[in-house]
Amino acid sequence: MGLVIAAGISYFSASWAAYFSLMDAQSNFYSKQNLCEGFVYLNRAPSFLESKIAALPGISDFETRISKEIVLDFPGEVYPSAAQLISLPEHTNTLYLKKGFLPKQNQDVIISENFANANHLEPGSVLSSIIGGKRVFLHVTGIGLSPEFVYVFRPGNPMPDDKHYGIIWMKREAMEANFNFEGAFNQVIFHFASEGEDRLRTMRDLDALLDEFGGLGAKERKLLPSDSFLSDEFRQLRTTAVFLPGIFLAIAAFLLHIISNRLISKEREQIATLRALGYTSRDVVVHYLKLITFITAISSILGVTVGYFLGNGMTGLYGRFYKFPQLIPIFPPLLALFSVSFGILIGGLGTIISLRSIIQLDPAQAMRPAPPGTYTISFWEAWITNLRTIQRMVLRNLFKRPTRTILTILGLSTSIMIMIIGNFIQDTVGTLLDLQFNTIQKETLTLVFRIPVEDSILFELKERKGVFLAEGQRSIPIKITKNRKSKDTVLTGISEGSDLRRILNHNLQPIDIPVYGIMMNTDLANKMGIRKGETIVIETLDGEKRKITVTVSAFANEILGQGVFINRNNLNRMLDEGSLINLALLKTDPLEDKNLIEEFKDNPLVIGLFSKSAILTAFKAVMQRSLQSTSIVILIFTIIISIGVIYNTAMITLSERIYELGSLRILGFSLKEVFEIIAWELTWQIFVAIPIGCFFGNKLANLILNSNETEGFKIPVVIFPSTYYYSILLALTTAGISFIIVYRKLKTMDLLSVLKVRE
Structure with a gap:
């Protein structure tokens, strides 16, 4: 029982410790490096607009910059890499330099830390890049971090691929020369001068100023890709810090209720004697509360101790993905105090209901042995007359005490439920990968063109050796607005009858693109309040x-x-253009991928090249790093709780039946027959608990994923049969071990001391 409480408290305190550590690191990083409060991207605007931006009353500070995506070519690397090339900041979104020095020459650059580590780059390394169709060699002078890119991922792929995508900073003059951007910019980052509605007015004023230059709309910091992802992650961490420990501790409270209830029933005569000798109900209640408080306090202290080290480990794990200059594990004393108090409170809540019976106890009546239950022959007993005597005794006992039986079954079902929760995420992620990369995306290579091109290029691509199939797509950024809600997203034109890009319905079955109108993501439609058949305006x-x-x-x-x-x-047709595409999806021979990639890397039309196998490899690596550690921790806790539930149930049953079982031994029942009674009783309850535990495990898994759903991710809940089998097998194994312990206790039972009258 103590381990169940300790498991819940340790996960609770560790999760909150990691949360506080991350929040502290984020706050310090954002503040010291002056992260912008707003931003706007555009096509190209002349520098003379800077004076007009400065004149806007709602902007206190701003900076213009240039940002372009470039292709990188590493010798010996099959798959091409890409990077976001950004002009060096002056006073907003400043860099934290971890190694080296700031660029001095035009071709000097600083690179992001994760990208440097993944590619074994150091100050002094040379990068081969394709800029404007020309090969340019970049000299790495430093490795840095930016508050704008705490979490780095490529647009269109929400999982990090540090090996093939990073952030690079270059001197403004060098970028102007390389991209023909003299006296121009394509991004603005700024700080607001006020809060609330004034911010909305400021962003509208800025949009009006930049609209004719291809402005994509001013946005607040919370919509920066990295900050948005961090906010979702922190929200999930808060939810997990309450949800999972809450389940663990609810199970502990439930077990404490059962234990205390049966303990009080077992000691009713002693309690009555104390009451008759002058002790008040309050005195007796306080005694039991002290007992439970001592157990829960020791367990909670153990949980906090484990939680301290676990929290440090979780903080370090997050540090692999979210790059802060200083991510120091924090474990506030108040968190330790609250965790211990929380554990004691849970123990008290689980016990207090049982203690009501002490107050209602009549001492004179309770000093006598408890009267036997009222047993009558039920209609169903006619169906079990052919069963052995022991089997009939077991079934009668289970049905004659329905409350106790139901509580025991529910307690046992939680052991299976919690094991499913500890294992299902692996099944879900495996299914997600299969759906995304085998059902939805069937292409092996994706080409992104610098500008839209005629779809006749697909015929040229099909002629290349190793290309089996080629399909084109046309995608453009759009804004959807309804009432006061708006959303920036991407409108993708897919060819009718596409074989390489499938779209799924709510049953996860492929469906065809509609002949007329648009097809919208269900979640997006729900958030925007858009119904099927509705006419909307997109920009x-x-x-x-x-x-x-x-x-x-x-x-x-x-x-x-x-x-x-x-x-x-x-x-x-809507864009009044010819049959243009800006993406090409290719189904290729894996043996020819290397040659094809080498050809496409040097093509000036191609600005981006994605390999499904490379993305899948990176995705699996990230999932393995992130899920393996957390899954092991959760699995250990769930195993502890599962074993704790079943073992405690067996021991409680033995304790309250010990007098009856001893009496049966005196009456001539053998050790084997007495053991059969308690073993069959528990076995029937476990078999009934199995489907209940599986059902609740499935529902709880859905609840966990729904509560952690983030924008850009919709993960379907999938639980493989093997997960159910594994959970059931562990429950049965634990039951078997418990039966061995019960048998040994029965074998060594002192019949004289068990059956003597307690005065």
């Missing part, structure tokens, strides 16, 4: 801005992302 944010009226004709169930889809021919 294109790429190139010439235009507002287009479209009908929502179908819904999609995307796992990764919140996109909107349309027939590609319809999108081309």
Whole structure:
């Protein structure tokens, strides 16, 4: 019992310790490096607009910059890498330099730490890049961190791939020369001069100023990709810090209730004697509360001790993904005090209901042995007349005490439920990977073109050796607005009957792109309050801005992302353009991928190249790093709780039945027959608890994933049969071990001391 409480408290305190550590590191990093409060991306704007931006009353400080994505080529590396190249900041979003020095020459750069570590780069390394169709060699002078990129991932792929994507900072003059951006910029980062509605007015004023230059709309800090992801992660951590320990401690409270209730029933005569001798109900209640408080306090202190070290480990694990200059584990004394108090409170709540019976106890009546239960022959007993005597005794005992039987079954079911919770995430992630990379995305290579090109290029691609199939897509950034809600997303034009890009419905079955109208992600539609058949207005944010009226004709169930889809021919017509594409999906021979990639890397039309196998490898590596450690911790706790529940149930049953079992031994029942009674009683309850535990485990898994759902991720709950089998097997194994212990206790039972009258 103590280990069950300790497990809950340790996970509770460790999760909150990691949360406080991350929040402290984030707050310090954002403050010291002056992270912007707002930002806006655009196509290209002249530098003379800076004076107009400075004149806006709602902006206290701002900085313009240049940002472009470039392709990197590492010798000996099959798959190409990419990087976001950004002009060096002056006073906003400043860099924390971990190694080296700031760039001095035009081709000097600073690179992000994770990218440097993944590619074994140090100050002095040279990078081969493709900038503007030309090969440019970049000299690494330093390795740094930015508050804007605590979590780095490539647009369109929400999982980090540090091996193939990073952030690079270069002198502003060098970027102007390389990209022909003299006297121009394409991003603004700024701080607000006020709060609330004034911020909205400031962003509208800024949008009006930059709209004609392809402004994509001013946004607040919370919509920065890294900060948005961190906010979701912190919210999940808060939820987990309450939810999972809450389950553990609720089980502990439930078991404490059963134990204390049966303990009081067992000691009713002693309690009555104390009451008759002048002790008040309050005195007796306080005695039992002290007993439970001592047990829970010791268990909670053990939990806090384990939680301290576990919290340090969790903080270190988060530090692998979220790069802060200083991520120091924090374990506030108040957290330790609260955790211990919380554990004691849970113990008190689990016991207090049972203690009511002490107050209601009549001393004169309770000093006598408890009267036997009222037993009558039930109609169902006619069906079990052919069973052995022991089997009939077991079934009668279970049905004649329904409350105790139900509570025991519920307690046993939690052991199976908690094991399912500890294992299901592996099944879910495996299914997610299979759906995303084998059902939805069937291409092996994806090409991103610098500018939209005629789809006739697909015929050229098909002629290349190793290319089995080629399909084109046209995608543009859009803004969807309804009432006061708006959302920036991507509208993707997919060819009718596409074989390489499938869209799923709510049953996760592939469906065709509608002939007319658009297909919207279900979650996005729900958030925007958009219904099927509704006509909405979308605004294109790429190139010439235009507002287009479209009908929502179908819904999609995307796992990764919140996109909107349309027939590609319809999108081309809406944009008044020819049959253009800006992405090409290729189904290729894996043996020819290396040669194809080498060809595409040097193609000036290709600005991005994605390999499904490389993305999948990176995805699995991230999942293995993140899930393996946390899953092991949760699994250890769930095993402790599962064993604790079953073992405690067996010991409680033995303790309260010891007098009856001893009497049966005196009456001539053998040790084997007496053991059979208690073993069969527990076995029947375990068998009934198995489906109940599986049912609650499934529902709880859904609840956990729904409470942790984030924008860009919709993970379907999948639990493999093997997970159910494993959970059931552990429960049965624990029951078997408990039976061995029960048998040994019965074998060594002193019948004289068990049966003597207690005065």
